[in-house]
Amino acid sequence: MILLQAQQVARHFGADxxxxxxxxxxxxxxxxxxxGRNGAGKSTLIKMIIGESEPSAGNIARKKDLTIGYLAQNADISSDRTIMDEMLAVFDYLQDMEKQIHQLESAMANPDADHQSPEYARILKQYDQLQHDxxxxxxxxxxxxxxxVLxxxxxxxxxxxxxxxxxxxxQRTRLALAKLLLEKRDLLILDEPTNHLDIDTLTWLESYLQSYAxxxxxxxxDRYFLDKIVNEVYEISHNKCHHYHGNYSQYIDEKAQRLxxxxxxxxxxQVEINKLEDFVNRNLVRASTTKRAQSRRKQLEKMDRLDRPEGLEKxxxxxxxxxxxxxxxVLTVTDAAIGYNGNxxxxxxxxxxxKNNIIxxxxxxxxxxxxxLKSILGQIPFIKGSSSFxxxxxxxxxxxxxKNLNPQKTVLNELWDEHPTTPExxxxxxxxxxxxxxxDVLKSVASLSGGEKARLLLTKLAFRHDNFLLLDEPTNHLDIDSKEVLEQALLEFDGTVLFVSHDRYFINKVATSVLEITPEGSQLFLGDYDYYLEKKEEAELLKQAKEDTSHSITEKQVSTGKVNYQQSKERQKQERKLQRAVDSFEKEVEKLxxxxxNLEIEMAQPEVATDLGKLTDLQKQLDELTTKLAQAEEAWETASLELEEFLER
Incomplete structure (x- = not known):
């Protein structure tokens, strides 16, 4: 059933x-x-969908009585209630039903009630219906x-x-999301729901949303989150919207193929247009070929010309x-205890x-x-222990x-004041x-969005040329494209990085080690995020083994866990190998x-078209290229089919 349709919707700001x-x-x-990128219009479209604003053109049709739940970025709850009372308020209708049930039970238990009367029969019927509902x-x-849920x-x-x-x-933001999940609306709209959530909570939320009715x-x-949850992607780019089937990773592949x-x-x-235009220009004034030239000109006029494909946005x-x-x-932390006010x-x-680690x-x-991080920097003292660079x-x-930004300054002065001898x-x-x-550089820092402030902080950091970067949630507020640029910058960095993040995709992409902090202290895992998960799974299985009375069974559990993980890793390795083959053939097809x-365009040039010798040589080259291209396309199709069959197994 269709809940909502947006049809030819537009948002104009004057001529923009x-x-x-x-x-x-x-x-x-x-x-x-x-x-879509920050500023592409995602939040604007959502406001239209929930009825908060109207489109400049087009319309949005909603199913009658459609209930929509909406969690805005950084939304929270303002209430004088306790946590439980606020959540119970979601189920006021059930509490009212419960009261009615108790009232009917009292009426039925009344010793003076006439069990044969129509009124008693009505009460029984109402009671049965309420109990069922x-x-x-x-x-x-x-x-x-x-x-x-709490x-x-x-x-x-x-x-x-x-x-x-x-x-x-x-905490109030997390509580707002918890309440929204309990309300069970027909359509749940979540704008950056993973903000303020740690990895354990993200994993729980993914599981909950997968079974949401x-x-x-x-x-x-959060690319990791989208891969787990969605099976459709709408992308707003270059003022337009494209629809893709599949999760986020599949959308990336399909988008590349579409482009x-x-x-x-x-x-x-364009090759066809150039040929037709050249023929018209050369033959329109010739008596013997005028009719053919006019025919081709009409053909050009009737042609539905394709727009030049838009590349990646800047x-x-x-x-x-x-x-x-x-x-x-680079850094040593020894027997440290962290906290506040002695706690x-x-x-x-x-x-x-x-050196050169990314942890x-x-x-x-x-x-x-x-x-x-703040204790390492000396901003908050360690309660015990020490660190040294x-x-x-x-x-x-x-x-x-x-907080490292001054809201009173302009973007330009925020950077220039720290480097006054550098030319503007x-x-x-x-x-x-x-x-x-x-x-943009004359905007005040106070007027910037969260994403713009994040980019300004990264600008300042890049301009310092430090050899050890401490990054606290660097991907917060960044759109996906900016995250990918940051990932590449860190991978190519010739220094050392220690960063805090709950972005699992980002961690897996850049980290060489994972440092886990728990109430019991720290543990360093010498691998990426997948390796960290593997070791955590093994530790959990071993913990179960100690608690189980049957040692043989728990050994089997541990062994099975390791085998399953190894099989998963081998499958991932094979998938990457097949994907590399597809990418390689695809690049070869694009090149050929x-x-x-280019060769066809050259052959269409007037000076070449009249040179029979040169045209013959170019035709020979074209035939060879056409053969190679056909072979490369066949190889690409075979590799793509092999990858597709592998993924379906």
Missing amino acids: VLFENINLEIQDNSRIALV FKEQNGYGYVNEIKS HGFHFEEADHDRLISSLSGG GALLIVSH QQEWKQYEKQ GPHFTFSTKKNSGNL IISEPIDFEVR AVVGPNGIGKSTL GTGVEVGYYDQEQ YDIRSILGSFLFSGD DSQKS
Whole structure:
């Protein structure tokens, strides 16, 4: 069943077009991601969908009585209630039904009631119906459902009587999402729902949403999350919208194929147009060929000309580099305890950071990951223990709270004031590489969005050329394209990195080691995020083995876990090998196709068309290229089919 349709929707600001001709359809079981760069219009479209604003053109049709739940970025709850009372309010209708049931039970238990009367029969019928409805709507289990959802968001029973007004902003945001899930709307719209969630909570949320009964429309920069949840992607780009089937990774592949096909069709048509125009120009004035020239001109006039395919939108491009090398030992943390006001939240913390390592710090919210970075920097003292930097270490710090920015300054002065001897042209140049160009550099820092502030902080960091970067949630507020640029910049960095993140895709892409922080202290895993998960799974199986009374069974469990993981790794390895083959053949096809197009254009030139000898040589080259292209396309199709069959197994 169709819940909602957006038809030819547009948003104009005067003569400026944010987007137009947007078509979107949401079925009752849809799992949709809405993606696009920051500023592309995702939030604007969502406001139209929920009825908060009207489109400049087009219309949005909704199913009658459609219920929509919407979680805006950084939304929270303002309430004087306790956590549990706020969640119970979602089920007021069930509590009312329960009261009616008790009232009817009292009426039926009345010793003066006439069991043969029509009134008593009416009460019995109403009681049976209420009992049925109450049971069908989980009347006997909604309290446990509340507790389960609250537990998923790290609100334990001891927290249930806490006043919402006493919670932090992040906690209130998590509570707003928990309440929205309990409301079970027909359509659930989530704008960056993974903000403020740690990895354990993200995993729980993924599992919950996979079985959600209604439709989902999600805006998120968390690629790992989107891969787990969605099976459709709508992308807003270049003021238009494209629809793709599959999860995020499949969307990336399909988009690349679509662009390749569009370029192929466009270039083929351009060759045809050039041939026709050349013939018309050479033959229109000749008496013997005028009619043929006129015929071709009509053919040109009737041709439905393809627009030039739009390439990738302009994104940031930057690198990190060092002014000088550090020693091999960059940082040592010894027997440390972190916390506030003498209250220890994690100990003992012991680890070393070696030159050129990229270490991710992970752990649940509130465990002290950001505190650890601030303690290393000396901003918050260790409660116990110490840390020390190695020889020649120069530290750059990215603060997720963005307190390193002065809201009173302009973008230009925020950077220039720290480097006053640098020419303005050079300052503007590096700001431009982070997408601050023209009058953008004269904006006040206070007026910037979260994503713009994040890019400005990265600009400042890149301009310092430190050899040891401490990054606290560097991907927060960044769109996916900016994240990919940051990933590449860190992978090419000739220094050392210690970063806190809950972005699992980002961690897996850049980290060489994972440092886990728990109340019991720290543990270093010498591998990427997948390796970290493998070791955690093995540890959990071994823990079960110790608790199980049958040693032979638990050994089998541990062995099975390792075998399953190894099989998974082998499958991933084979998939990467097949994908590389497909990519290689695809590049060869693109190269040969481009060479063929260039050759055809050259052959259509007037000076070549009249030179029989040269035209013969070029035709021979064209025939050879055509043969090679056909072979390359066949190889690409075979490799693609092999990959497709492998993925289906």
